[in-house]
Amino acid sequence: MEKSKPRFNYAFLILIGTCFLYAGGLGGILDAAGVFFVPVCKDLGFARGDIAMYLSVYLLSSVFVMPFVGNVLSKYNIRVVMSTAFILTAAAVALMGTYTQAWQWWASGVVFGVAGSFIFLIPGPILIANWFVKRKGLFLGIAAASSGVGAAVLTPIYTLLIEALGWRSAYFAMAIILCVLVLPWTLFVFRFKPSDMGLKPYGFDPEKDLNAQGEYKERGVPYKKGVRSFSFICIFFFTGFIAYFAGFNLHLPGFANSIGYDALFGASLVSAASIGSIFDKLIFGFLNDKIGIRRTTYIELSLITIGFLGFIFCEGQVALVCAAILFGTQTSLYSVNEPLIVQSIFGLKDYPRLISMARVGTGVIGCLGPITVGYLYDYTGSYIPSFFVGIGICVIAGTLMTLGFRAGKKLTWEE
Numbered sequence: 001m002e003k004s005k006p007r008f009n010y011a012f013l014i015l016i017g018t019c020f021l022y023a024g025g026l027g028g029i030l031d032a033a034g035v036f037f038v039p040v041c042k043d044l045g046f047a048r049g050d051i052a053m054y055l056s057v058y059l060l061s062s063v064f065v066m067p068f069v070g071n072v073l074s075k076y077n078i079r080v081v082m083s084t085a086f087i088l089t090a091a092a093v094a095l096m097g098t099y100t101q102a103w104q105w106w107a108s109g110v111v112f113g114v115a116g117s118f119i120f121l122i123p124g125p126i127l128i129a130n131w132f133v134k135r136k137g138l139f140l141g142i143a144a145a146s147s148g149v150g151a152a153v154l155t156p157i158y159t160l161l162i163e164a165l166g167w168r169s170a171y172f173a174m175a176i177i178l179c180v181l182v183l184p185w186t187l188f189v190f191r192f193k194p195s196d197m198g199l200k201p202y203g204f205d206p207e208k209d210l211n212a213q214g215e216y217k218e219r220g221v222p223y224k225k226g227v228r229s230f231s232f233i234c235i236f237f238f239t240g241f242i243a244y245f246a247g248f249n250l251h252l253p254g255f256a257n258s259i260g261y262d263a264l265f266g267a268s269l270v271s272a273a274s275i276g277s278i279f280d281k282l283i284f285g286f287l288n289d290k291i292g293i294r295r296t297t298y299i300e301l302s303l304i305t306i307g308f309l310g311f312i313f314c315e316g317q318v319a320l321v322c323a324a325i326l327f328g329t330q331t332s333l334y335s336v337n338e339p340l341i342v343q344s345i346f347g348l349k350d351y352p353r354l355i356s357m358a359r360v361g362t363g364v365i366g367c368l369g370p371i372t373v374g375y376l377y378d379y380t381g382s383y384i385p386s387f388f389v390g391i392g393i394c395v396i397a398g399t400l401m402t403l404g405f406r407a408g409k410k411l412t413w414e415e
Contacts, residue, residue: 011131011194011202015139017185018124019146024181025086025119026335027150028174029093029112030055031274034250035158035267036096038257039167048254049374050102054109055250059243059367061113062121066360069122070352074192078123082186085118090175097171113363119182121359125339126352130193134203137293137340141285144335148277148328150181151270159267219413220347226354229411231345234404239338239358240365241397245304245330247369248390249273252324254374255311255383265317269324276307276328281336293340297401300337301394303329308387308394333397334362341401345408349415 037051072081092111099105112120128140154177161170194201226232252273253266280303284296303326310323342355373386 009202010191010197010199013189014127014131014191015143017189018127018143019149020181020185021119022124022143022145022147022335023150023153024178025089025116025147026121026331027147027152027274028154028178028181029089029116030058030120030246031147031151031249031331032155032158032270034253034270035155035162035263036167036171037250037254038263038266039162043167044100044102046102047374047378048251049371049378051105052247052250052370052374053102054105054112055246055370056367057106057109058112058116059363059369061110061363062117063113063360063363063367065114065117066122066363067357069117070126070354070356073118073123073126074352078190078192079187082118082123082190083183085115086179086182086186088115089119090179093178094172094175097168121334121362122352122356124335125355127190127192129339129343129348129351131201132203133201135289136343137288137336138285140339141281141283141288141332141336144332145278145281145285147331147335148274148281150274152274152278155267155270155274156264159263163263218348218351219415220349220351221345221354221411221413223350223353226346226350226411227357229407231404231407231411232354232358234400234407235338235341235345236358236361237365238341238361238397238400238404239334240361240363241393241400242330242333242338243362243366244369244393245333245390246366247371247373248327248386249330250370251373251377251383251386254377256320258377258381258383259315261317269320272321272324273328273331276325277331278328280329281332284332285336288336288340293337293344294401294405297333297337297341298398300329300333301398304333305391305394308390311387312384341404345404345411347413349413 037048040046040051041048088111092108096105096108124143125140128136128143132139158170158174161173191197252269253263256266256269280300284300287296307323307327310319310326314320314323339355342358343351346354376386377383
């Protein structure tokens with residue numbers, strides 16, 4: 001009798017779709033957006049802080065939506081919710097090609113905050129947590145690394161489109177490219193949980209992962225208890241401070257321009273940071289499963305600090321590219337580390353709601369990143385002061401995470 005071939009696990013189709021979600025969402029819309037800053041500001045006479053404001057508006061707008069994202073994704077058809085959200089977000093990108101006033105970019109920022117909350121930061125970790133029992137760190141790292149792939153590939157493409165078509169037409173082309181990358185997955189592939197298809201998560205063990213009623217166990221801290229804890233407060237602010245780093249990523253093209261390099265080298269710094277992000281997410285996603293999330297986070301914060309020091313003290317192209325690669329580690333903090341930290345402290349019981357609420361910190365504090373980096377440059381004529389601020393944030397983030405884990409030891413998990 002022939003042995004039946006093992007069936008393809010649908011969880012890996014979810015993983016592939018999540019990779020495209022990160023590449024076309026976080027990577028294609030947010031991480032690569034900085035290449036438009038210089039040509040738009042030169043054409044329309046804006047200060048860089050003025051246009052960067054739309055990313056602060058995005059983060060601030062998300063504050064009012066993120067607490068509900070987990071609930072909405074779990075209660076309604078995830079394909080309808082995410083596809084609608086992405087179409088609205090892509091439309092906001094395309095409309096930037098028609099704008100003439102800074103406030104219009106801010107209006108697109110509001111759309112990014114409201115609709116993008118169902119795309120950028122929360123769905124990926126929830127899908128990975130729901131569909132995988134084993135190797136969550138590695139698989140989340142693989143998915144999140146795709147944002148770096150997206151930014152590394154799309155940044156030079158956007159730059160070439162801007163040079164060939166002008167920045168206005170490039171925005172329209174950008175929106176079309178993003179829809180092709182993401183919508184097939186949100187429309188046809190995604191499901192919230194394996195049980196929606198009568199399946200079990202990858203790595204499911206009937207002896208360990210079933211409760212007394214024969215149902216899949218999702219142990220953890222109840223939402224009301226978790227959200228009121230000191231541990232959650234620490235992780236809330238940790239999430240906000242690590243989101244601040246995105247403000248630097250968006251200004252790398254402007255930083256290169258400020259020290260005498262052209263737009264193509266500025267785009268290469270973004271690509272270098274994206275490449276660093278890719279390898280970091282893959283390597284540390286694996287290490288998270290091996291040595292623990294706390295140790296890997298300390299290592300990553302140290303690498304980011306070295307990257308900032310490179311920006312401050314180095315002038316040569318090779319040294320700056322190396323610094324950008326190290327700085328690229330920052331993107332994995334909120335796309336990989338923070339979701340795993342929340343899961344490690346609070347478990348899976350109310351994970352969608354807790355991570356949604358924790359990421360409100362992204363808007364409360366992270367919204368200051370793009371605007372303060374931009375205005376510090378406008379005021380001082382240099383990006384160096386903001387890099388010193390970044391080093392201080394690394395120290396603060398490490399302290400908050402330490403306190404959060406210590407307080408989390410006192411929390412009791414329930415089924």
